[in-house]
Amino acid sequence: MFAKIKTKYVGKKISSYTIDTLIGQGRYGICFLAHSDDNQKVVLKKFKTKMFIKNAKKNEFEAVILSQLQDKRIPQLLGVINEKGFYGFVLEFKYGLTIKELLFKKHHKFSDKEIYEIGSKLIGIIKYLHHNGVVHRDIRIPNVLYDHGDVTLVDFGLARWSNNQYPFDMDYSYLGDFLLYLFYSTFESTKRSKKKPWYVELDLTDDQKQFLKKLLRLEPTYDSIDDVEAIFLKLFKC
């Protein structure tokens, strides 16, 4: 499948961009790395026609939300392309490897210091989003980039303006799950530990466990991202 898409698109010129490589694909479309005529790297997010028509109204959210946000820690919306059967967004290219790549391709083990650095920076991004009324809803290891200390959050395909249907604590839950991936990078599993939950397996303090339980809603969660930030900085500082 990847090979077929590569053959079809790589090297092809779409609007004023030339496609260099396929970055990835999902249910809703395909992402390409491309460059503009003035050699600026961009990401082209091409929507699958069927999915785009089916979700036409919902697709607006990503464009409108990215249009309203202006921060170096999230990609900017640079344009919309609709030509020759190619419908997609032009997004700012961000450097770095995803946390998923670092964990499962590079087998990187995150130190407590790195977890603190990544966690605090990611919370800073969530804080910016929440203060602007946006809930991301997809804070997962393939959507967080890490590059020499810089953290970037990408893929706003599921982002929404927060309301009763899309409360901010959705992001707390994903943040808790995200942090657990980092903690497990140094965990050596044995056959006997397979069925145990994280709060039994991981060597964390009681306060740290309670913090994560609150994020994951095993206990009443936090009122705001400011509270999450304050507690995280206090409990995980090395």
Place this chain on the structure above:
Amino acid sequence: MSSFSRSSRGRNYKSGNHGSSHYKKKGLFGDLFEGFGSGSGRRNHNNQNVYETQNLPRNQQAVTNQPINNQNTIVCSSCNSQIPTGSKFCLQCGQKVNISPFCTNCGEKLPPGAKFCLSCGTKVN
């Protein structure tokens, strides 16, 4: 981009009871969704937590920057399509929309929240 809303069924939260068997693995689909990411196949954890139906936190009522639903949409000058309020681009033809405010008297660009034009002093509506 999700094809349907799961929040009403309480599925927009991660399960809080996983262990190493979950976090030491890539996931069912491996690299399939990597890099693009809506990843709906793997995000659909049905949370069984006790506090799922608790009252919403206080900040969930305070939402800023959200375009008003019934606000007039802009019509694209290039293709006449309706542009959703707040979008920097026409979602049909890609035409850039100028969303920065400017003085209607002298055309000077206005800083956010300005009540008067800094150039000619005209009151901003």
